[in-house]
Amino acid sequence: MSSFEKFRVWFESLGSSWGLAAQIFVIVLLTLLLDFASKKILDRLFEKLQLTPNPWDDSFVDALRSPVSLLIWILGISLAVDIVRHETHVALFEIVQPLRNVSVIFCIAWFLIRFVKRSEDNFGESHDKASIAAIAKLIRLSINISATLVALETLGFSISGVLAFGGVGGIAIGFAAKDMLANFFGGLMIHLDRPFSVGDWIRSPDRHIEGTVEEIGWRLTRIRTFDKRPLYLPNSTFTTIAVENPSRMSHRRIHETIGVRYDDADKMRAIVRDVRKMLMEHDEIDQSQTLIVAFDKFSPSSMDFFIYTFTKTTEWIKYHEVKEDVLLKVIDIVSAHGAEVAFPTSTIHVPEALRIAREEI
Secondary structure, three states, X not given: OOHHHHHHHHHHOOOHXXXXXXXXXXXXXXXXXXXXXXXXXXXXXXXXXXXXXOHHHHHXXXXXXXXXXXXXXXXXXXXXXXXXXXXXXXXXXXXXXHHHHHHHHHHHHHHHHHHHHHHHHHHHOOOOHHHHHHHHHHHHHHHHHHHHHHHHHHOXXXXXXXXXXXXXXXXXXXXXXXXHHHHHHHHHHHHHHOOOOOOOEEEEOOOOEEEEEEEEOOOEEEEEOOOOOEEEEEHHHHHOOOOEOHHHOOOEEEEEEEEEOHHHHHHHHHHHHHHHHHHHHOOOEOOOOOOEEEEEEEOOOOEEEEEEEEEOOOOHHHHHHHHHHXXXXXXXXXXXXXXXXXXXXXXXXXXXXXXXXXOOO
């Protein structure tokens, strides 16, 4: 005989209506004391575990506190009701046992969901938040489905029949909501492949899509364009288009062409040499990347040389500050050699003997 059965037999031996009331009072009192003691123990344990470097132990205890308190009251009340049922033989109390079993399943599922939530918060501090949130949603959905199936089996329903009905219904829903499923699996691929994350600047050369990712849902992804308008895209869109992610670039490129006048052709070699030297000594230019300064071509109004180099920073504002500094130094170098930056001009050559006759008035 189990300890639970011995405890119940002891209370039943008291007999009489007065004894029944006393039994219920004692059970409620013991339940209250046990709940109070468990809260104190878990609270004290949680405080101590928060001082440890491991975040999982205090998350486990924190997730356990509320479900344990509810479980204690469920078992206490069900014990009291079970004694009343045994004494009064009222048929209504027959549902207590299956309800107790379902409540225990609910408490276990509640604890697991709370633990997943706290684990999501712990992982989110050092990993991609969007992917962690997606995985946590799938785990919580699995826990809910599993708890529901176990509860149905406890209540006497056939799980095989439920699964068979779900399979047929799933096929029908799949045909009716294929676009929704395509968006769901598109969102799943985004979370698994991680071509972009929340906060990334993305754009598509296939479509006029460019902006900052604000939210990645299971059906839609919200992008904030640079004119501050929200753009909502079905996730299935990203399975058919190319997506650039400038936020993940390692460097930013400076690629500019500068024209010098034909009158300054004799100074081109020195200008190119000094510009190359300036870039090699610049603090914000990454010397490990390609660096080219070369005379490139003869244009209609200028002799052109180009700059091809990469900055260390990828920040948009700082990149333009570095680029501005480089271009201003190029102008200074050109001016220091007594040359000028060319602009479109046309030169007309006329014979020296040609004179323009001016009529005397």
